[in-house]
Amino acid sequence: MQNYWLMKSEPDAFSINDLKRLKRSPWDGVRNYQARNFMKEMNEGDLIFFYHSSCNPAGIVGTAKVCKNAYPDHTSWDKNSAYYDVKSTPEKPRWFMVDVEFVEHWSSIVTLAELKQHPELADMRLTQKGSRLSVMPITKSEWEYIVTLLKK
DNA sequence: GCCAACGTTGGC
C-alpha cells in the first residue's frame, strides 16, 4: 500500500535542486525519534512532499519518492559528522534513514501561509502551531487536495 | 518518575 509523507529540509543544507541533480540521495541526519519512526514505516514507492524550511517563503516545492526502505544512518557513528551520536554504533544503530528519489520540482511553491488558510488541511502536523516535526505522514485526501492547489 | 534547565527548531 502506498503512503504519503512530508519531509522538511533547509534548502541551504539540501534543496530540491540538490536532489534533482543527484536524482537520488540518502535522507541522513534525522535525530528525532518520532521522525525516525515514521521513516521506518516508509515503503519503496511511497510519495513525499519536499518541504523547504527556515527560508522565505517556507513551503512545499515538489515531490519525491522513497526508493530504499529504512536502514542505519552511518553518519551517527562517524565522529567527523555533524550528526555524530556517541550512543549509536554499527552494532546497535540508534538512527535510521531512507533513500529518496527526485520526482517533480514544481514551478510554484505552495507556501506554509497558504496551507494554513485551508480548513481541509487544519489537521496536518505541519499547519499546527509550534510543530517542529521534520518527517510526517500525510493522508491521501490531504495529498490530493494540495496537488489541486497547485493547479490553480 | 517528575520537572527544571537547557538546546534546538523554524516561523516571522
Place this chain on the structure above:
DNA sequence: GCCAACGTTGGC
C-alpha cells in the same frame, strides 16, 4: 535576530 514551542537531559 527574536522568541515560542518543543524535545531531551539529568538531578533528585
